[in-house]
Amino acid sequence: MWQGRDALIVAITGDLDVDNVVPLDTILSEAAEGGISPVVVDLSAATFADSTTVNVLLQAHTALGPALRLASPSAVLERLFTITGLDTVLPLFASVTEALEAEPSAPLGTDGGDRED
Template identity: 45%
Template sequence: MTGTDGAPGDGVVKDSYLAGPGRVVVARGELDQDTLVSLEEALTAAADRHELVVLDATSITFGDSSFLNLLLRLHRHTTLRIAAPGEQLRRLFALTGADTVLSLHASVQDALGA
């Protein structure tokens, strides 16, 4: 799969595409300090070019504190919205209080329209 910028979907980054007012980055799998590099690059590049970045978290099965730190850092530099986080991510956000800081949405469409 390729994003609109022609980059292949690789590792934890499944896709990246323009949608409505911003860029959607689709991630998958387990996100920890060993797997975050490509996601950090994709999110940072999106934030550098767009005022709105949506992380499609539908296929993320696990996120640890390094993933959470990445989201919180990015949140300071752009409008970041997290779409469709699963149970594990919702629990991580709730336990750490990040759910009061990050913008969480039920779907990509909801995140784009918020």
């Protein structure tokens, strides 16, 4: 985890499941309560996510709104988001840099919103 003056970056490694997603939930909840913006979750090294993780991310999205930005989803998570349709709901960005540079109201999508549906 890295926190600067204007952003919080949380790097996830390994599996995210019911047994170990609580720290992420805590960090995201505290960020929402503290008004930190943006909050970037780097998912490039995540190897697995279960429904508990999806729930945590959806709750964080509700609490943080456009301040929550998911960056660099690993192939496994990108597939999960696509299959479940979460790629149209959660704010996904191709990289941490892109997530940090995005406008607060930037359209969603792994390509920064240039996607045509």
